[in-house]
Amino acid sequence: MDRDRGIDKYLPLRRVEFHILLSLVAGERHGYGIIQEIEARGETSVPDVGTMYRALARMAESGLIEAAPRRPAPDTGDERRNYYRITALGRRVARAEAQRLELLTQAARLGGLLPKEVK
């Protein structure tokens, strides 16, 4: 497809990178908050803080995310926080990666690793 030009070089995403994009599609977040969100989601292995902050810097550099002006909600917030938001490019990449994961999941289901859809 034409609109997907260039996203291939970002795929497959690092695990922490997909976690980050997945958090940011719901709104602006700061690094520490993303980690807490991953924990809350029930992930077995949560990325290290070092991994997180370096990934944020890396992704801002490459254009998947961008620094947001402080304070997404003016009421609460620690002045130390660095907020990020997802870019249009980041959203396209995240979508492509999500499709990849869905294909993998379907393959796992066909292989009997997951129960057949019973819903």
Added chain:
Amino acid sequence: MDRDRGIDKYLPLRRVEFHILLSLVAGERHGYGIIQEIEARGETSVPDVGTMYRALARMAESGLIEAAPRRPAPDTGDERRNYYRITALGRRVARAEAQRLELLTQAARLGGLLPKEVK
């Protein structure tokens, strides 16, 4: 759960490792054949041969897979091929990883990265 004891240290799996287990649940395979299967599945980024053979050695060492006696089908086959099969441990780990991926996929769907289930 009690039966899942010990599998956490294998999670999350490397990408190539999940690909390998996913291929082996369908039957015995050899390294080069697994790569071809991944290509055929339509994966955008296929693991390098170096990554593949090293991963196979590593996983056989750690007990996720095991070397199979040559020739799963006695008729065809290149004498050079090294066949592997998945172990009971490998199957448990693959199942856990598949569940992890499914959760991620669901989260992506909730975030609007994937279309709502319309089937």
Added chain:
DNA sequence: AACAATACATGCGTGGCGCATATACTAACC
């Protein structure tokens, strides 16, 4: 006979990641 595809192996360099540590602000508790 020549060449492409198959099949496995390994040295090399890069980079992602966990671990540890440093710094500093916020909140809670007695």
Added chain:
DNA sequence: GGTTAGTATATGCGCCACGCATGTATTGTT
């Protein structure tokens, strides 16, 4: 008000997974 735990970011260190390149040898095709 002083100690302690939680919040928040940053960075050096070392390991090792991975892609890349190369080597070797067999099988299949033209």
